[in-house]
Every structure is written in structure tokens, then in C-alpha cells.
Amino acid sequence: MAYNNCRTKEKSMMREKIENRAMEILQQHGLFSLPIDPVKLANKEGIKVHNAAFSDESVSGMVARRGQNITMLVNQSDPPYRKRFSIAHELGHHFLHLTEDGEIVTKKIDLFRVYIKPEDEENEEKRRDVEANQFAAALLMPESLVKEIYKKTESLTEMAQLFNVSEEAMGIRLEVLRLI
Amino acid sequence: MPQSILDTFSQFKGQVEEIGSAVTSDDIDTYRQIREIEDKSYKLKIVLDAWKAQKKEERKWRNIYAGVLLGFLFIQIVVVNVSFFLIGAGKLKVEEWVANTFIIAVFGEVASMTLVIVRYLFPKTGEEFPKIIEGL
Numbered sequence: 001m002a003y004n005n006c007r008t009k010e011k012s013m014m015r016e017k018i019e020n021r022a023m024e025i026l027q028q029h030g031l032f033s034l035p036i037d038p039v040k041l042a043n044k045e046g047i048k049v050h051n052a053a054f055s056d057e058s059v060s061g062m063v064a065r066r067g068q069n070i071t072m073l074v075n076q077s078d079p080p081y082r083k084r085f086s087i088a089h090e091l092g093h094h095f096l097h098l099t100e101d102g103e104i105v106t107k108k109i110d111l112f113r114v115y116i117k118p119e120d121e122e123n124e125e126k127r128r129d130v131e132a133n134q135f136a137a138a139l140l141m142p143e144s145l146v147k148e149i150y151k152k153t154e155s156l157t158e159m160a161q162l163f164n165v166s167e168e169a170m171g172i173r174l175e176v177l178r179l180i
Numbered sequence: 181m182p183q184s185i186l187d188t189f190s191q192f193k194g195q196v197e198e199i200g201s202a203v204t205s206d207d208i209d210t211y212r213q214i215r216e217i218e219d220k221s222y223k224l225k226i227v228l229d230a231w232k233a234q235k236k237e238e239r240k241w242r243n244i245y246a247g248v249l250l251g252f253l254f255i256q257i258v259v260v261n262v263s264f265f266l267i268g269a270g271k272l273k274v275e276e277w278v279a280n281t282f283i284i285a286v287f288g289e290v291a292s293m294t295l296v297i298v299r300y301l302f303p304k305t306g307e308e309f310p311k312i313i314e315g316l
Contacts, residue, residue: 035209037209039203040205048185048202050203051199051200051202052197052200053200059195062189062192062196064188064189071189073199074203081210083207084210103189103191103192105195161214164210
């Protein structure tokens with residue numbers, strides 16, 4: 001029981017850290033206004049973002065780092081909302097995990113998972129994906145802005161339009177922030 | 181496919197089939213796309229409403245013109261028929277050439293008025309409206 005409480009607290013602290021990091025990055029680049037533009041952020045970071053066709057259709061994106069050369073690929077057949085989220089997700093990997101040369105591939109099925117299942121806690125890859133998702137959500141839907149706008153309108157559709165995200169992503173965000 | 185990008189993803193050669201164009205902010209701005217569609221549909225609605233109002237007004241005036249012209253034609257026909265029978269019955273006496281000219285003139289008048297009604301009051305439906313829509 002005490003172990004579980006400790007893990008929950010740890011996870012919540014990690015989420016808070018990611019929220020703050022995303023906020024800092026947005027403010028640093030002067031992009032803290034709606035709708036958040038992840039392509040602009042990527043370009044300001046010197047990251048090239050390209051459309052790509054993958055042999056495995058379940059791949060939504062990948063990011064690779066070779067020294068100062070960082071490139072992101074997103075699935076060209078994905079709709080704009082999904083691409084936005086994929087780019088924000090890959091930015092999460094860039095800021096949180098890709099500190100040295102390497103590459104990360106993201107599958108569609110992992111895109112909206114914001115909590116790690118107990119059985120996956122030791123799985124490094126899944127943990128990184130969950131963190132990147134938390135970062136993407138925090139980047140595209142900053143907590144302070146979501147809370148501020150939620151006071152004015154409780155319409156999920158309107159909020160999704162304002163933040164330029166899918167209603168599904170906005171719904172999950174409101175739930176994570178305990179607004180619904 | 182840019183070589184530098186290919187090199188970066190050399191490890192994923194099997195997975196990356198093709199590298200396309202750079203993603204721009206506009207490509208992923210769904211809100212702007214929705215707004216553009218809404219703007220276009222709003223403009224289309226305004227044009228359509230104006231078009232409908234104009235057509236309604238035109239139809240109203242065409243009906244009035246057609247009614248007046250047909251009324252005149254009816255009077256002319258009644259006059260020419262009555263005159264014809266009166267002349268035939270010997271109750272109205274006019275020169276033969278006057279009667280012939282009068283009947284031919286009325287016939288000409290009827291034909292030209294019919295032409296005016298058909299040609300100008302009921303014009304062919306053109307491609308005006310599709311052109312306006314294309315211009316939006």
C-alpha cells in the first residue's frame with residue numbers, strides 16, 4: 001500500500017515536472033498563445049519536420065538525432081489533428097529523452113496513453129511514450145490556459161477548436177486535469 | 181528525397197518508404213481550415229440568398245409585364261374579331277384595304293408581342309450562378 005502511494009506520488013510529480021517543462025519551453029520561444037504551433041516550435045529548435053510514408057501504417061511518427069541534425073517524420077496519411085499531436089509527441093521525446101544520438105519510433109496506438117499501466121512500469125519504451133504523451137498534451141493544451149478557458153466555456157467542441165486539437169484529445173486532457 | 185534526411189533515418193530504411201514535403205504550420209492548422217470552410221459557406225449562403233431574392237423580384241416583375249402584355253393582346257384579338265364580324269355582317273363599313281391592313285397589323289402585333297414575351301421575359305437559364313460560386 002505504502003509502495004503504491006509512493007509510486008502514485010512519484011508519477012504525479014513527474015507529470016507536474018513535464019507540465020512545467022512544456023510551459024517553460026513555450027514561454028522561452030514566445031509561443032504561449034492559442035493555438036499552439038508545434039511546427040513553429042520544432043523549426044525554432046532547428047528540427048526539420050517532414051511527411052513520410054511508412055511501410056507499417058501503424059507508425060505515426062519518428063524522430064532521430066545525429067549530432068545537431070534532428071529530424072522528425074510524421075505519417076503523411078494522418079489527418080491534421082493527429083499530425084499535430086504526433087509532432088508534439090516527438091517534441092516530447094526530443095526535449096525529454098533524446099539527449100544524445102538515437103531515434104525513437106511512435107505507433108498510433110500509443111498516442112493518447114497518458115498513464116502507465118502497472119504491468120508496464122518497468123518497460124522503458126512505454127514509460128517514455130507516456131511521458132511524451134504527457135508532454136504533447138501539456139504543450140498543445142497548457143494547463144493554465146485550459147483551466148482559464150474552461151471557466152468561460154464548458155463546450156468540449158468549442159475548446160477543441162480553440163486549442164486546435166481533436167475532441168478526443170481535449171476530453172482526455174480535461175479528465176487528466178480533473179475538470180470533468 | 182533529401183539525402184541528409186535519408187542518412188538520418190538510414191537505420192529505418194525498411195520502414196520509411198518515402199519522405200515527402202516539409203510539414204508547415206498551415207498543413208496542421210485544422211481550425212483555420214474549418215474557419216475557411218465556414219467563411220466560404222457563409223459567403224455562399226449570402227450569395228444564394230441574394231440570388232434567390234433577385235430571382236423572386238424578377239419573377240414578380242415578369243409576371244406583371246406578361247400579364248399586362250397578354251391583356252393588351254386579348255383586347256386586340258377581341259377588337260379584331262369583333263371588327264371582322266361587324267364588317268362581314270355589313271354593320272361596319274370600311275375600305276377593303278383598311279380592313280386588310282388592320283387585320284395584318286394586328287396579326288403582326290400579336291406575333292411580335294409573343295416574341296417579346298418568350299424571348300425577353302423567359303430568357304434561357306445561363307451559367308451566371310455557377311460562375312459566381314466558382315469566384316468565391
